[in-house]
Amino acid sequence: xxxxxxxxxxxxxxxxxxxxxxxxxxxxxxxxxxxxxxxxxxxxxxxxxxxxxxxxxxxxxxxxxxxxxxxxxxxxxxxxxxxxxxxxxxxxxxxxxxxxxxxxxxxxxxxxxxxxxxxxxxxxxxxxxxxxxxxxxxxxxxxxxxxxxxxxxxxxxxxxxxxxxxxxxxxxxxxxxxxxxxxxxxxxxxxxxxxxxxxxxxxxxxxxxxxxxxxxxxxxxxxxxxxxxxxxxxxxxxxxxxxxxxxxxxxxxxxxxxxxxxxxxxxxxxxxxxxxxxxxxxxxxxxxxxxxxxxxxxxxxxxxxxxxxxxxxxxxxxxxxxxxxxxxxxxxxxxxxxxxxxxxxxxxxxxxxxxxxxxxxxxxxxxxxxxxxxxxxxxxxxxxxxxxxxxxxxxxxxxxxxxxxxxxxxxxxxxxxxxxxxxxxxxxxxxxxxxxxxxxxxxxxxxxxxxxxxxxxxxxxxxxxxxxxxxxxxx
Numbered sequence: 001x002x003x004x005x006x007x008x009x010x011x012x013x014x015x016x017x018x019x020x021x022x023x024x025x026x027x028x029x030x031x032x033x034x035x036x037x038x039x040x041x042x043x044x045x046x047x048x049x050x051x052x053x054x055x056x057x058x059x060x061x062x063x064x065x066x067x068x069x070x071x072x073x074x075x076x077x078x079x080x081x082x083x084x085x086x087x088x089x090x091x092x093x094x095x096x097x098x099x100x101x102x103x104x105x106x107x108x109x110x111x112x113x114x115x116x117x118x119x120x121x122x123x124x125x126x127x128x129x130x131x132x133x134x135x136x137x138x139x140x141x142x143x144x145x146x147x148x149x150x151x152x153x154x155x156x157x158x159x160x161x162x163x164x165x166x167x168x169x170x171x172x173x174x175x176x177x178x179x180x181x182x183x184x185x186x187x188x189x190x191x192x193x194x195x196x197x198x199x200x201x202x203x204x205x206x207x208x209x210x211x212x213x214x215x216x217x218x219x220x221x222x223x224x225x226x227x228x229x230x231x232x233x234x235x236x237x238x239x240x241x242x243x244x245x246x247x248x249x250x251x252x253x254x255x256x257x258x259x260x261x262x263x264x265x266x267x268x269x270x271x272x273x274x275x276x277x278x279x280x281x282x283x284x285x286x287x288x289x290x291x292x293x294x295x296x297x298x299x300x301x302x303x304x305x306x307x308x309x310x311x312x313x314x315x316x317x318x319x320x321x322x323x324x325x326x327x328x329x330x331x332x333x334x335x336x337x338x339x340x341x342x343x344x345x346x347x348x349x350x351x352x353x354x355x356x357x358x359x360x361x362x363x364x365x366x367x368x369x370x371x372x373x374x375x376x377x378x379x380x381x382x383x384x385x386x387x388x389x390x391x392x393x394x395x396x397x398x399x400x401x402x403x404x405x406x407x408x409x410x411x412x413x414x415x416x417x418x419x420x421x422x423x424x425x426x427x428x429x430x431x432x433x434x435x436x437x438x439x440x441x442x443x444x445x446x447x448x449x450x451x452x453x454x455x456x457x458x459x460x461x462x463x464x465x466x467x468x469x470x471x472x473x474x475x
Contacts, residue, residue, distance in 0.1 A: 029083070029091050029341065031349030038342035039354075041075035045335045046384060049429065050451035064328065068335030075339040090286060091341055097287050100337040102297050104330050107147060107432055109300035111326045113263055114151030116256040116311035118318040125161030127229040130170055131222055133157050137174070138182030138218050144263055146183040146190055150433040153178060155319050158444045165239050166232040168448060171441045172457050173225045177218055179433040180425035184214045184418065187274070188267060190431070192382075192391030192420040197274055199395060200402030201413070209414050213473050217422065220465055256315035262303045269299040325439035336429065340385060347381070347393045362397065369398060371474040375415035379423030379466065383430045391420040415474045422466065426458045427451070 048067050052060035060067070079088035123129050133153055140149040157174060161167050183189025185207045187197035193206050254260070273296040280291040346353040351360065361373045374394060382390045394416045398405060405413040424431030428438055428451055438448050449457060 029079075029087070029345040031342075031345030031347065031354075032352040034342050034346050034349075034354060036346075036354050038075075038078070038346070041071045042336075042339040042343050044074065045071040045332075045339050046429070049332065054450050054452070065331035068332050072335045072338035075341065079342075092338060093285055094287055095337055095341055097285065098289075100334060102293065103333070103337075105297050105300050107329065107436075108326055109266060109304040110145065110147045110263075111151055111436065112304040113259045113266065113307045114148055115319055115321040116259040116307045116315055117152055117263075118255040118315035119152075119156045119252070120255055120318065121252040123156075123160045125157070125164050125170070127226055127233055129160060130157065130229055131226045133160075134173060134177045134225065135218075135222055137178030141178055141183035142185045142189045144267060145188055146179050146431060147433045147436070148263060148266075149182070150174070150179045150437050154437050154440055155444075158441060158446065162444070164233075165236045167446050169225070169228055169232065171437065171446055171448060172454065173221060175434050175437055176425045176458070176462065177221055177225075179437055180431050181214060181217050181221070181422050184210050184421040188270065190421045190424070191388040193417060194270070194274065195388050195392050196395065196402070196413075196417065199392075199400070201406060205406050206417065209410060210417060213414070213418050213422075213469050216472070217465060217469055220468075221461075224461065255318065256311045258310050259307050262307050265303050266300060269296045269303075272296060320444065322443065324443060325436045328439050329435055332429075332435070343385060344393070347385075347390070348396075350397060359397065362394075369409070369412045371411045371415040372470050374398070374412055375419040375470050375474045376466075378416050378419030379426070382420045383423050383426035387420040387424050387431060391416060394420075411474065418469065418473070422469070423462075425462055426455065428454055 045068060048060075048064075048071065052064070052067070076088055076092055079091065133156065137149045137153045140152070143149075144152070154171075154174060157170060158167075161170055164170075180190075184193065187194040187201075187203060187206060193201075196206070197203060273292045276292050278291055282289045282291070282294070346355050350356070353359075358377055362370050362377060364370065378390060378394045395405070395413075398409060398412050398416065424434070428434050438454075441448050448454070
């Protein structure tokens with residue numbers, strides 16, 4: 001699932017996952033011993049996210065943090081009973097210290113810094129303008145990550161369309177393109193690709209091999225969106241419009257421009273943690289922390305602190321900046337990170353685990369890879385599990401040797417990469433910025449679809465697209 005917030009960009013999370021993959025999910029928890037019942041807390045939190053807003057929005061709004069914590073305890077307590085308190089605290093400590101905490105620091109830093117960049121000027125949300133913003137976001141996502149690009153552009157897009165009758169489709173396509181598929185050309189774009197970079201995949205390999213499926217996917221989505229938005233825009237001419245809370249003002253300028261420099265600093269810190277390995281580590285609470293990762297996270301915190309200090313108040317006020325969206329992400333993904341531990345352990349167990357029937361689908365009797373199956377399995381699991389560890393699980397299943405996968409196994413690596421990045425758009429929890437975009441849109445008065453309502457959109461638009469992409473590139 002890539003977890004509602006994960007990602008970048010996401011490079012930071014990718015770095016910590018790479019370091020923790022063998023310890024947190026291997027030594028302490030043997031996935032071959034676990035039955036499907038261990039996945040029930042994870043299924044429970046997913047169903048809570050999907051159904052509570054439909055059945056009782058008031059209860060969910062006031063108690064979603066408690067509900068997420070309850071599901072986390074439903075996963076932790078059985079682990080403590082069956083494997084002992086030490087083993088349970090070890091595996092949970094690993095995921096919280098090495099995965100969840102760096103993830104929240106990274107996403108929080110991007111949220112704070114990007115939230116200080118205010119694009120002054122309110123443009124009219126015409127089909128041409130909206131499509132241009134989506135296309136621009138697809139490009140920017142590869143340099144500042146899907147989270148950074150989404151946070152910079154989503155408020156501009158909402159302001160431009162706040163007098164439109166139909167707004168939901170614009171945010172939905174924004175999630176499809178800017179928050180997910182657009183960031184598939186560089187390791188900076190999305191966490192799974194950064195994981196591959198840390199595992200030895202060349203920095204420019206992704207750009208060379210993913211540009212065709214990415215360009216075709218984004219091109220088709222932009223065309224669909226333009227036709228749909230044009231149709232709705234023309235219909236709206238005959239309908240009463242809501243009062244425009246932000247009248248048009250095309251005098252364009254950027255306030256809080258120093259945050260652009262801070263974004264560059266964050267990107268540089270991500271790259272530093274991938275390229276620099278001094279071999280220095282520290283132990284705390286039984287967890288090994290690498291110097292480059294600690295330094296990276298400190299830079300993230302410093303960048304966020306500097307942003308809060310130097311950003312003009314008018315810039316954050318213009319963005320209607322609040323802590324609500326990142327607080328929601330932090331609470332919900334605490335539950336998701338904890339409850340996913342047994343699920344990932346079972347995946348990593350491969351043919352010896354409860355998901356063996358799925359694993360058997362990716363190769364034939366002679367051991368040849370079924371690339372189309374890799375694409376769909378990686379993608380479907382990435383829609384609801386975190387896409388970074390899902391990518392890593394299938395990367396290892398395909399052999400785990402980057403030099404082989406980049407050459408003779410290039411089609412398999414493409415399938416794994418595309419599945420994990422593209423299909424993060426299938427649900428709100430598929431990728432880091434998805435839920436954040438939704439939370440911001442709802443705060444600004446856009447009545448976004450429910451969890452299942454959004455999946456109706458993605459099922460109708462994305463699944464046919466992915467069938468086409470799979471047929472062309474991975475059959």
